[in-house]
Amino acid sequence: MRGANAALGTAGLAAFLALGEAAPRLGLVKAAYFPPTSRIADALGQEATDGAFWTALGDTLTGWALGLVTAVVAGVVVGLVVSVVPYLREATASTIEFLRPIPSVALIPLAVLLYGTELRSVLLLVVYASFWQILVQVLYGVRDVDPVAEETARSYGLGPWARTRHVLWPTALPYVMTGVRLAAAVALILAVTAELVIGAPGLGARIAVAQSSQAVPDLYALVVVTGLLGLLINVGARAVERRALAWHQSVRGEVAV
Amino acid sequence: MRRLLAGLAVGTFLVTASACGSSDDSGTSDKGASSGGTTTVKVGIIPIVDVAPLYLGRQKGFYGKRGLKLSMTTAQGGAAIVPGVVSGQFQFGFSNMTSLMIARSQNVPVKAVANGAASTGLTGKDFGAITVKKGSALTSAKDLEGKKVAVNTLKNINETAVRESVRKAGGDPSRVKFVELAFDQMPAALDSGQIDAAMVVEPALATVRSQGGTEIASSLVDVAKDLTVAMYFTSTQYEQKNPDVVKRFQEATAESLAYADAHPDEVRSVVTSYTKIPAAVLAKVTLPKWPAEPNRASIEALEKLGEQDGLFKSAPDLDELLP
Numbered sequence: 223m224r225g226a227n228a229a230l231g232t233a234g235l236a237a238f239l240a241l242g243e244a245a246p247r248l249g250l251v252k253a254a255y256f257p258p259t260s261r262i263a264d265a266l267g268q269e270a271t272d273g274a275f276w277t278a279l280g281d282t283l284t285g286w287a288l289g290l291v292t293a294v295v296a297g298v299v300v301g302l303v304v305s306v307v308p309y310l311r312e313a314t315a316s317t318i319e320f321l322r323p324i325p326s327v328a329l330i331p332l333a334v335l336l337y338g339t340e341l342r343s344v345l346l347l348v349v350y351a352s353f354w355q356i357l358v359q360v361l362y363g364v365r366d367v368d369p370v371a372e373e374t375a376r377s378y379g380l381g382p383w384a385r386t387r388h389v390l391w392p393t394a395l396p397y398v399m400t401g402v403r404l405a406a407a408v409a410l411i412l413a414v415t416a417e418l419v420i421g422a423p424g425l426g427a428r429i430a431v432a433q434s435s436q437a438v439p440d441l442y443a444l445v446v447v448t449g450l451l452g453l454l455i456n457v458g459a460r461a462v463e464r465r466a467l468a469w470h471q472s473v474r475g476e477v478a479v
Numbered sequence: 480m481r482r483l484l485a486g487l488a489v490g491t492f493l494v495t496a497s498a499c500g501s502s503d504d505s506g507t508s509d510k511g512a513s514s515g516g517t518t519t520v521k522v523g524i525i526p527i528v529d530v531a532p533l534y535l536g537r538q539k540g541f542y543g544k545r546g547l548k549l550s551m552t553t554a555q556g557g558a559a560i561v562p563g564v565v566s567g568q569f570q571f572g573f574s575n576m577t578s579l580m581i582a583r584s585q586n587v588p589v590k591a592v593a594n595g596a597a598s599t600g601l602t603g604k605d606f607g608a609i610t611v612k613k614g615s616a617l618t619s620a621k622d623l624e625g626k627k628v629a630v631n632t633l634k635n636i637n638e639t640a641v642r643e644s645v646r647k648a649g650g651d652p653s654r655v656k657f658v659e660l661a662f663d664q665m666p667a668a669l670d671s672g673q674i675d676a677a678m679v680v681e682p683a684l685a686t687v688r689s690q691g692g693t694e695i696a697s698s699l700v701d702v703a704k705d706l707t708v709a710m711y712f713t714s715t716q717y718e719q720k721n722p723d724v725v726k727r728f729q730e731a732t733a734e735s736l737a738y739a740d741a742h743p744d745e746v747r748s749v750v751t752s753y754t755k756i757p758a759a760v761l762a763k764v765t766l767p768k769w770p771a772e773p774n775r776a777s778i779e780a781l782e783k784l785g786e787q788d789g790l791f792k793s794a795p796d797l798d799e800l801l802p
Contacts, residue, residue, distance in 0.1 A: 254690070255667040334559045338568025339523070339552045421554035430555055431526045433663045436682045437755035 257439045265439035266446060275428070279447070282424040285341055285413040286455075289348025293405055297353050298398060301360025302386070311361075318357070326351040326412050330419055344416040344424070351412045352405035356398065363397030364390060399466055403459040410455055414448050425451075518724055519548040522711070523560035523572040526553045526754050528606070528681055529596040529709060530573055531746045532769050534753060536735025545727040551753070556632075565589065565714050570721075571728060575709045576781055577636035583795035588715040592725055592802050593732035595709035596767040597774065598699040605697040606765045607680040607708075609641060612669050613691035617676060620696040621650035626675035629660040629668060636708070637678045639784045640698035647701050652788075666690060682756050685763040702784060703777035710773060729802065736769040773801060 239259045246253040253261075269275045304310050326347045333343035367390055375385045417426025425448055432441040524530045530551075536542055537549045552569060554560050561582055564572040573595055574582075582589045599605045609628070611617045617626065623645055630637040642652035660668055665677040666686040678698060679687055699706050711732060718725050739746050743766055750756060756764070778797060785791055 252667070252670065254686075255670075330559070331562050334562045334568065335566045338521070338563050338566075339554060339559060419555055420559050421552060427553060431553065431753075432755045433661075434526060435755040435757075436663060436666075436686050436760055437757055440755050 255438060257442060261439045262442045262446060265443035269440065269443050269447070278423065278425050278428045281341070281422075282410075282413055282417065282426070282451075285344040285348060285416070285422075285424060286409050288341075289345050289413065290352060290402075290406055290409040292345070293349045293352035293409065294356055294402055296349070297356025297401065297405075298360055301357045302364070302390075302394075304357075305361050305364035306386075306390075318354075322354045322358070327415060327419070330416070333416070334420060339420050339422045341422060343420055344413055344422045347416045348409045348412045352409045355405040355408055356401040359397040359401030359404075360394060363394030366397070367393045396467055396470055396472065399463040403456070403463060406455050406459045407452060410448070410452055516546050517543075517548050518546060518727075519550055520570040520724065520728065521550045521552055521568070523552050523554055523563045523569040525556060525560070525573060528746075528750055528754075528756075528764060529767055531750050531766075532735040532739035533732070534749045535739050535742075535745060536731055538749060539735070539738060541734045541738070542728075542731045545731050547724070547727055547731060553753070561587065561589065564712065564717075567714065567717065570717055570724070571711050571713050573709060573711055575636045576707055576778055577639060577785055577790065579710060579712055579800060580782055580785060580795040580797075581635075581790060583800045584791040584793050589712050589800070590715045590718045590802075591710040591712045591773070591800055592718065593711040593729045594707065594736060594769070594771060594773045595711055597770055597777075598697075598702075598706040598708055599765065599768050600700055600705040602697045602700050603694060604765060605700050606684065606767045607637070607640075607678065607697070607699045608684060608694040609644060609676050609678050609696045609698055610669065610684065610687045610692045610694050611676045612672070613693070615675070615693070617695060620644040620648035620698075620701075622695070623676055624650050624654040625656070627656045627658055627673075629658050629665050629674045629677040631660065631662050631678075633657055633659045634788075634790055636781070637698070639781065639788060639790070640702050641678050642788055643784055644696040644698040644701045648696070666692075681764045681766075682760050684765070685760050688763065689760075703774075703780035705768070705770070705774050706777040706781065707773040708767065733771040736771050740769040775801065 242262075243259040245251050246256050246258045257265075304314050329347060329350060330343075333346045337343040337346065371389050371393075372385065375389050380388065413424065414426040414429070416422060417424035418430050419426075421427050421430065425444055429441060429444045429448075432438075432444060522533065524533065533549060533551065542549050552563070554563070560569070560572040560574060561578070563569040565587060571592070574589075579589055579591055598607070609620060609623070617623065620641075623641070628641055630641060632638075638657055641655065641657070645652040645655055658674060660674065660677070662679055662683045665674070665679045665683050668674045669677050669687060669692060670690055676695065677687070699708060711728075713725060746766060747761055747764075750761060751758075775797070778801070782791075782795065782797065786794055
């Protein structure tokens with residue numbers, strides 16, 4: 223089953239690449255604005271030999287990782303505290319719903335005012351965007367706790383800490399993991415966007431330079447790199463999720479069938 | 480090992496946190512930290528041909544011999560540069576004249592300190608032009624009435640310039656439909672017919688030319704003879720606290736501009752160090768002029784046109800803005 227999936231995935235990708243090669247060559251799109259796959263691959267090879275490219279990749283990954291970790295820690299802590307204290311939950315609900323839809327990109331001028339074009343302004347945007355993904359999942363996760371299990375734990379005399387550890391956390395964890403997976407993707411998008419618009423060092427800034435330089439194949443090569451990064455991050459996040467939830471029905475069920 | 484990593488992580492976090500805390504005093508002069516007689520200044524620039532003299536001047540040591548170390552920070556445009564300079568994240572920035580006048584008219588404390596780039600003043604041989612696609616029926620700026628014309632930013636220098644070209648050609652600029660489009664997207668949009676004309680600058684202009692597109696007006700030339708298009712600026716606060724650094728930056732920049740103007744080949748080679756302009760395109764790029772001094776008469780003309788088109792809330796005071 224797995225092998226067939228992989229084969230299908232590869233075939234899909236190959237067809238996509240072939241289409242990318244054929245469309246400009248057949249004159250369906252102009253090669254000047256949409257270079258064929260082979261020219262993009264060529265530019266990608268050029269990039270790979272440039273040390274500055276690897277530095278940029280490192281900068282982007284640093285922003286992504288630091289931002290994601292901060293957002294996950296903050297989201298889990300705030301989410302648990304807010305949902306465990308009933309008053310707090312009522313008091314913050316409307317504020318959260320107000321802040322959540324604000325697009326991170328709208329905070330760019332603020333980020334620049336505070337931190338200039340450094341890593342910290344990228345982090346501000348990344349953390350802001352991915353924090354909500356985690357927080358909302360934690361809130362839903364805690365709400366999903368089975369009242370019977372909670373009451374049973376209480377009647378067995380489990381304290382607040384033990385109840386959190388044995389009842390609340392296992393219920394919330396699948397939600398948290400979904401949040402982490404979503405946040406990982408959002409964090410990458412925001413890291414690249416912030417670099418692109420603000421000019422903080424990284425792949426985004428390199429894309430911006432290629433764009434304003436009319437270096438079209440280089441531009442696409444860098445876009446391909448961000449796409450690959452997104453793919454790797456998603457695969458990684460799924461692997462982490464499977465590991466963390468190995469005991470959970472949703473994961474165990476797949477294996478048993 | 481694990482403990483070491485954890486310790487490092489916590490340490491990094493604390494350093495970041497304390498660095499955040501100290502950013503409150505970013506307005507003070509110690510940001511441009513000086514050590515051993517050398518002052519490091521951050522300059523917010525757009526990675527385009529216009530700022531080549533700065534890179535060339537740094538390479539030639541014009542800044543170094545005055546005790547300045549330039550640290551260039553690239554940004555997409557004024558959206559990041561102006562707030563960066565005003566908040567003291569950068570000591571200097573690069574911006575077009577209209578943006579600086581708009582900022583000044585809104586009481587944003589900016590002060591132009593050194594010349595940036597100027598139009599060549601030659602019709603048909605400038606670094607910016609209104610272009611149409613190959614075989615277009617439009618032959619003069621007057622024909623733009625009722626047509627879609629792309630500018631990089633609405634209500635800014637290029638819109639003013641296009642309006643003036645239309646006016647000079649005997650047309651009515653209020654009938655032109657302006658659309659906002661990034662310079663780099665203009666060649667493709669022009670080619671596919673999404674827009675009827677585009678106000679482009681280099682290197683997109685060279686791309687349009689290579690597709691057989693033609694120029695129907697040199698708008699920056701139409702605004703004024705030898706128009707000062709852009710300047711380097713700082714915040715009034717920084718200027719007052721560090722008059723000496725500003726003076727050294729002015730002198731070094733003037734020397735760099737003069738050198739760049741006299742050595743176009745070196746300019747083209749330094750451009751490849753901070754942009755990705757392909758060699759074939761770069762060879763055909765028209766370079767701007769880099770006079771050491773801004774042309775006040777041209778800036779006044781630009782101001783008058785901007786006022787006429789309603790860009791300013793109140794007329795900016797040029798005596799306060801210009802060096």
